[in-house]
Structures are given as structure tokens and as C-alpha cells.
Amino acid sequence: MGRTSDADQRLMDAALSLIWEQSYGAITIDDICRKADVKKGSFYYFFDSKADLAVAALDRYWKEQKPLWDNQFSAVFAPMQRIRNHCDAVYRQQRETQRRTGRVPGCPFCTIGSEICKQDEAIRAVICEILDNKIKYWESAISDAQREGLLGAGDVAEKARCAGAYFEGLMAQARLHNDAEMLASLGDRVCEHILACSEKPAKAVANTADSPINAAKTDNFDSTLY
């Protein structure tokens, strides 16, 4: 039934790597077509728009990553080792990409999501879904760690969300500074965070607004610019 094609796959490849190397807003449909060696007519045969392609490409990428994540977070590993597996793999991947392309890509989901979450709801939604799915791995590992007594009690979902934020923050830092070595201790840092933050810190964390002077001063804290 008709001729076959992998042009759609090549378009997704091109889009993903271009977005990765530059940004979503910086690349055009022409750019993607040029890189994929596909004419624009064919582009519109497969996709409605750049956003439509991006959604498809991100979704496919997530489906490709899933087996890797399943492996890293396999139940055969000790709970915290799973998180470490993932962090170490990410570090190696970032380092390798830097070696090959000169660029530390950071987390593609977080980067693209942060860029276009105010413009394209479809892309935002798919990225939210992917990142939420990823957090589930963390939740599972943290929950198992709690059950094994490695970790104090506490809201698993909240712990996982915060650990994920920490992970993404460190990734963004590495991307911005274009230095994969900032992720060399990614696993140490994240595991340390999860373990340490499970115990209530002994010392009070302040927020006592200790003196009337200070209380008064807080009026000047907020920016009125935006």
C-alpha cells in the first residue's frame, strides 16, 4: 500500500538535535528540513507545524529513553543506587556530548519546557508529562529506601519533586557554564540531598522576623518592576 518513508523519523532526529544544540525558538522549519534533507512539502505532509513536530519528537525521545531508565532504576539495585545509576549515566552522557559537539546540552525536557511553556500548551503538556513520569522513578526508589530504613519518613512525592528540582537545577547550571564536570558529583549531591533532607535539621531555620526593625524593613524587599 503505497511507498514507504523514514522522512518523518529524520525530521524528528533533526528537530531534536537542532533544538538541543540551539533552542526551539532559534530554529526554523527550513533549518530542520535542510538538516533532515527533506523538502518542505514533505514536512507538511507529515506534520502540521514546528510545534507538532516537536511534540512528536519529544514523545518519541521519551519512549526511547524509557528502557534505559527502567534499567537504571531496576529493582535489582539498592534504592539509592538506582538514583546514582541514573545520575552517573546522565553525567557520562553529558560529558560525551560535550566531547563530541563542544556543548553540554543539559536536560532537553527542562530546557525546552522552560523556553516555550508560555507559548505552546501542547509542548508544555507533553514535557510536564515526561518529567512527571521521571519523578515517579524517584518516588519509587525513595519509597523503597524508606521501607528499608535508609531514610526517615516523610512525603515521598514531595521528596521526589524536590530532588528532581535539585537535579534539574544542577543540569541547567552545567548547560549555562558549558561544563560537564560540574556534574561529576551529581549522584553524590542528589543522594546526599535526599538522605540529608529526610532528617529534621536540629537548629531552627529562622523566619522569626527577630526584631521590629527587620520586620519594618521587609517592605522594601519586593521588586515592583514586573
Added chain:
Amino acid sequence: MGRTSDADQRLMDAALSLIWEQSYGAITIDDICRKADVKKGSFYYFFDSKADLAVAALDRYWKEQKPLWDNQFSAVFAPMQRIRNHCDAVYRQQRETQRRTGRVPGCPFCTIGSEICKQDEAIRAVICEILDNKIKYWESAISDAQREGLLGAGDVAEKARCAGAYFEGLMAQARLHNDAEMLASLGDRVCEHILACSEKPAKAVANTADSPINAAKTDNFDSTLY
């Protein structure tokens, strides 16, 4: 000598708010001119390019923020209270912006930086400088906290960097989910992180590659896509 103008200021205002609401790549010089009510000829009288304007606007914004930060991190506050001051102010600002515009902006520096750090070195550099400056406030507070015995010893710069990454990660999360309430406990979380991570966690954090089976499996951990 000659006529005066605030068109350059209006252009910076427009650029910053448009970038904030959308993204750097999504807006054009025409967009900025329209919003600022400035003709394109005038744009090129003041600035060489969109990137040139962005650098100027970000630099001005940072200079405007500095007094606020100086106030929040004033030495009259207890060390950890300074960080809490900042986090609370940021939370209020994000909540207020969401109320007014329907959008949680997140950290403009981190968002823009993550977007264009692979494309425009000038913008990347100014954002790096601003964020590095911000980290200095944290370093100072953490150092004071150590001196007062509120915190265990350890590399101050590294602690501040990691706390900053955590902060930025939580901000990015709030932006992506467009939910300022995810930052309601920003101060708690960040302070908790700083305090908790100063003590070496009791339990081993794994990375023992405990069995040959696991060790063998790590071959499949890395993605080969990029």
C-alpha cells in the same frame, strides 16, 4: 545638547517583559518596537541588535535588583534569615506576577540563559556574571552561618552553588507548571537543604556496584542518541 529621549529605556522595558512573558527566540525586533511605541529606525539608533538590547536590559535589571538583594541579605539579619528573606520576597513576587498576568515567570536569568547560552555568547556571559554575583550573597550568608556555628564546615562556594541550583530548579518547576504555590515553602526547602547537607549523611550513599550482575548491566545505561 540635542534632544533627549527615554526610548532606549522603553525598549529595555518592553524587551524584558516580552522575553519574560514569552521567550527570547519567540519575539522579534518589530514586536519590541511595537510594545515600546518606538520606530525601528530609533531602535537601531540605540542598539545594534536584539542581542545587544537584551544584554543592556538584563544588565539594567540586575542593577535595579541589587539594592533589593542588598536589603534582603543585610548583615542585620541572622545568616539563614537572609536567605529566607530573599526566598520569601521571590515567592511573593512570583505569586503577585501570576495574579496580575496569569503567568509564573520563574527566574528570568536562568530561563533566558538556558535558552540562548548556545547561541549568543554576550548574553550568556552577562547572565553568568549576574548569577555568579547572586551566589556571592549566598556564600556570605553561609559563611556567616558557619562562623556562628549554625552550620557544619565545608566548602562554602560549593555549598552556595548547590543551594543556588536547588533554588533555580524549584523556580523552573514553578514556571513549567505555572503554579506559584509550588514556591510557598521555597525558603523552608532551601534553608533545610543548606543546613541538612552540611552534616555528612550517616548511611553510605551506595555506589558500591554491589554485584557482578549489576556491574555488567551498566553497559546499557547510556543513551547513544546524541
Added chain:
DNA sequence: CACTTTGTTGACCAATCGGTCAAAATCAAG
């Protein structure tokens, strides 16, 4: 073989893009 389905091509379009320019308008200082 013919027929149908599926994919490809390149020409084409209007709109918008970044960028230029000479002329006109405005203002501060002498």
C-alpha cells in the same frame, strides 16, 4: 498489467524579518 495508496518535489505565495537611510524634528546651550 493497471490501479490505488503513499510519499516527493519544486515552484510559488504573501507576510514578515532584520537592517538601512536621508530627511525632518526637537531640544540645550551659547
Added chain:
DNA sequence: CTTGATTTTGACCGATTGGTCAACAAAGTG
């Protein structure tokens, strides 16, 4: 009021943008 520096304007340019289309090419099917 002049003068000279500064700012504004709007017309203009070529290149590129996203998007369309009818004609064409390749493959599977009967």
C-alpha cells in the same frame, strides 16, 4: 534666535519566513 548635536520618522530593501499546491514518482495489490 541661531546653531549644532541628538533623536525621530517612514519609506525602502533583499532575504527569509511559514505555508500551499498540482504534478509527479514509487511501491503494494489484484
